[in-house]
Amino acid sequence: MSDLPTDATVAAARAAELAEQLHAHNHRYYVLDDPSVPDAEYDRLLRELQALEAAFPDLVNDASPTQRVGAAPTAGFESVEHRLPMLSLDNAFSDDEVVRFVRRIRERLDLADGAPELWFSAEPKLDGAAVSLMYHDGRLVQAATRGDGTTGEDITHNVRTIRSVPLKLSGSGWPSILEVRGEIFMPKAGFDAMNREAAANGEKTFVNPRNAAAGSLRQKDPALTAKRPLDMFCYAVGFIEGDPIADTHTGAIAKLKQWGLKTCDLVERVQGAAGCASYFASIGGERASLPFDIDGVVFKVDEFAAQDELGFVSRAPRWAIAQKFPAQEELTIVEGVDWQVGRTGALTPVARLQPVFVGGVTVSNATLHNIDELTRKDVRVGDTVIVRRAGDVIPEVAAVVADKRPNGAEPVALPKRCPVCDSPVQRVGEEAVARCTGGPVICSAQRIEGLKHFASRKAMDIEGLGSKLIEQLADSSVKSPADLYRLTWQQLAAFDRMAEKSAKNVIDAIDKSRQTTLPRFLFALGIREVGETTAESLATHFGTLEALRAANEETLLAVNDVGPIVAERVEQYFSEPAHNALIDDLVKAGIRWPDPTPVADEQFADSFFAGKTVVLTGSLSAMTRQEAGALVKQLGGTVTGSVSSKTTLLVAGEKAGSKLAKAQKLEIDIFDEAAFIQHLPASLRP
Numbered sequence: 015m016s017d018l019p020t021d022a023t024v025a026a027a028r029a030a031e032l033a034e035q036l037h038a039h040n041h042r043y044y045v046l047d048d049p050s051v052p053d054a055e056y057d058r059l060l061r062e063l064q065a066l067e068a069a070f071p072d073l074v075n076d077a078s079p080t081q082r083v084g085a086a087p088t089a090g091f092e093s094v095e096h097r098l099p100m101l102s103l104d105n106a107f108s109d110d111e112v113v114r115f116v117r118r119i120r121e122r123l124d125l126a127d128g129a130p131e132l133w134f135s136a137e138p139k140l141d142g143a144a145v146s147l148m149y150h151d152g153r154l155v156q157a158a159t160r161g162d163g164t165t166g167e168d169i170t171h172n173v174r175t176i177r178s179v180p181l182k183l184s185g186s187g188w189p190s191i192l193e194v195r196g197e198i199f200m201p202k203a204g205f206d207a208m209n210r211e212a213a214a215n216g217e218k219t220f221v222n223p224r225n226a227a228a229g230s231l232r233q234k235d236p237a238l239t240a241k242r243p244l245d246m247f248c249y250a251v252g253f254i255e256g257d258p259i260a261d262t263h264t265g266a267i268a269k270l271k272q273w274g275l276k277t278c279d280l281v282e283r284v285q286g287a288a289g290c291a292s293y294f295a296s297i298g299g300e301r302a303s304l305p306f307d308i309d310g311v312v313f314k315v316d317e318f319a320a321q322d323e324l325g326f327v328s329r330a331p332r333w334a335i336a337q338k339f340p341a342q343e344e345l346t347i348v349e350g351v352d353w354q355v356g357r358t359g360a361l362t363p364v365a366r367l368q369p370v371f372v373g374g375v376t377v378s379n380a381t382l383h384n385i386d387e388l389t390r391k392d393v394r395v396g397d398t399v400i401v402r403r404a405g406d407v408i409p410e411v412a413a414v415v416a417d418k419r420p421n422g423a424e425p426v427a428l429p430k431r432c433p434v435c436d437s438p439v440q441r442v443g444e445e446a447v448a449r450c451t452g453g454p455v456i457c458s459a460q461r462i463e464g465l466k467h468f469a470s471r472k473a474m475d476i477e478g479l480g481s482k483l484i485e486q487l488a489d490s491s492v493k494s495p496a497d498l499y500r501l502t503w504q505q506l507a508a509f510d511r512m513a514e515k516s517a518k519n520v521i522d523a524i525d526k527s528r529q530t531t532l533p534r535f536l537f538a539l540g541i542r543e544v545g546e547t548t549a550e551s552l553a554t555h556f557g558t559l560e561a562l563r564a565a566n567e568e569t570l571l572a573v574n575d576v577g578p579i580v581a582e583r584v585e586q587y588f589s590e591p592a593h594n595a596l597i598d599d600l601v602k603a604g605i606r607w608p609d610p611t612p613v614a615d616e617q618f619a620d621s622f623f624a625g626k627t628v629v630l631t632g633s634l635s636a637m638t639r640q641e642a643g644a645l646v647k648q649l650g651g652t653v654t655g656s657v658s659s660k661t662t663l664l665v666a667g668e669k670a671g672s673k674l675a676k677a678q679k680l681e682i683d684i685f686d687e688a689a690f691i692q693h694l695p696a697s698l699r700p
């Protein structure tokens with residue numbers, strides 16, 4: 015926040031400017047459901063105006079954004095007068111501010127220093143839209159938005175579509191008129207799925223689950239709202255006709271739950287500022303893994319009698335406070351859009367940002383995923399953008415603030431040539447991915463990424479061969495993975511910050527990696543569409559590298575988990591002379607793996623097991639499962655790890671579990687150990 019002016023005229027001018035900005039933001043947020051700035055920015059402006067008004071009380075007037083909660087309802091929905099105003103909450107941004115809040119309350123309640131700590135209801139601050147539900151004789155008669163706190167909009171038809179909102183209360187004992195308040199929100203999983211679908215259809219996506227929830231509630235057609243994955247937690251009681259339903263807030267929430275209303279399981283009763291602080295820390299730790307977005311926690315004095323005594327100040331109760339988490343969204347400026355070239359040549363646009371602190375870290379880059387995403391979001395150099403970093407998710411540009419775009423900003427175009435090696439860039443048909451056509455020999459970016467993949471833990475697992483070293487190597491003598499095996503420690507020691515000892519360690523690690531397994535080796539080659547699991551299936555199915563190299567699309571399709579796309583990629587890979595030269599070179603460099611399990615033996619060509627796809631499960635007594643598997647292969651069968659429709663036989667030993675159940679369900683032939691042994695040729699029986 016900028017320093018407060020001391021001169022009244024300067025203060026008045028600044029207050030007017032802030033009020034105007036806040037009004038505009040309010041309108042976009044509450045009326046259009048399309049905010050152009052993150053909450054953190056809004057909060058800063060509001061706090062600055064509050065501070066100014068505190069220092070210059072003459073500046074306060076009824077129309078000031080500090081004197082009301084939201085904005086007027088838009089035309090299209092009927093207005094609803096709230097029988098009790100729907101208020102807002104004061105914010106705290108540190109444990110200290112909560113300590114002061116608790117102290118203020120104790121003073122107002124005239125509690126002696128030695129009096130026991132106060133009890134609070136501690137709850138997540140849900141990030142959705144506040145609503146009021148009106149029940150008459152246990153039936154939902156009206157649902158309304160908060161609006162400006164006094165007047166909201168009638169959204170009954172839309173709210174009735176939300177499954178977690180009961181149309182009729184259950185149990186008994188509810189007051190004849192009961193108003194319940196709570197938050198309607200969209201769980202993260204539903205939000206992600208909805209946005210994925212919208213993006214796939216080329217439609218506008220929502221910036222965050224809160225906007226999605228608010229937007230869904232203001233659909234003119236309830237059938238559309240019904241399709242949105244909305245949910246609701248009730249967190250307060252509003253107007254009641256008749257006797258109070260409880261003496262405490264947590265007691266009232268428990269009653270609501272009894273009557274079939276949905277409440278949040280994370281609500282707890284805590285004692286004093288210390289109890290509040292530990293609740294805040296524990297919810298903060300869970301935040302990223304919760305199924306819904308929260309932006310802080312709310313502490314409410316639990317005793318209704320104490321709440322009544324404390325009362326309200328203009329827009330918020332004195333008995334409650336919201337402690338906010340660090341913002342997950344911030345504004346910053348795009349300084350450039352760079353194109354990163356991956357291992358397969360894929361070009362990824364990355365926004366270079368003016369560094370900004372968001373979600374607990376400083377962010378200076380954010381991925382834009384691919385050209386389609388870039389086009390859809392229309393991010394341009396110079397744009398002000400909303401950067402979002404939720405939990406451990408990689409930072410992303412959530413949206414552009416359109417009205418802050420500088421004049422003359424041009425759309426970012428896909429480069430025609432690779433920014434690293436200048437080879438032509440190709441985009442096949444409507445594919446989302448554009449690629450550099452240079453290949454690893456010409457394009458150093460592809461070479462570097464390929465080497466990183468080759469050396470990585472799940473591939474050849476070369477310890478100590480990190481990114482920095484690989485980058486230096488790729489610029490000198492290492493043009494292919496096979497060159498790694500020809501390095502000497504003296505060559506490595508010549509690089510920056512490489513002592514003799516570490517150079518020797520790297521050489522040892524490279525040497526150690528020569529002894530590997532076929533699946534690791536296949537994965538390390540970086541064949542497109544061949545991840546760890548597919549590499550494993552290919553190795554098990556073909557047994558040897560030679561057999562795999564000789565495979566064609568048809569034989570590849572017989573492999574478990576291999577579909578037409580993978581089959582095509584694998585065949586393509588092995589039909590490329592450069593790839594075969596690389597493999598030969600690697601083998602010549604001494605890379606080896608254990609002998610394959612025996613391959614089908616000609617003399618058993620008509621065995622029972624020839625051509626069968628067998629799964630072994632449970633424990634066998636006459637031999638191990640590995641030995642049984644080797645026999646099946648020797649007899650021309652295939653052994654796979656999991657039961658699927660391709661499985662033709664299950665051999666079930668003792669204590670067989672889920673695989674047996676699945677095979678029974680799929681009506682696959684099942685042998686016990688005795689039957690298995692009986693079907694072996696006599697010469698191979700144990």
Ligand code: IVH
Nearest residue numbers: 101102103137138139140144197249312331
């Ligand atoms: S109580 C008089 N409890 O925060 C107090 N509000 O800034 C009324 N909110 O409009 C609110 N979770 O949209 C309360 N557990 C919670 C809440 C919560 C989210 C929202 C609600 C309210 C806003 C106040």
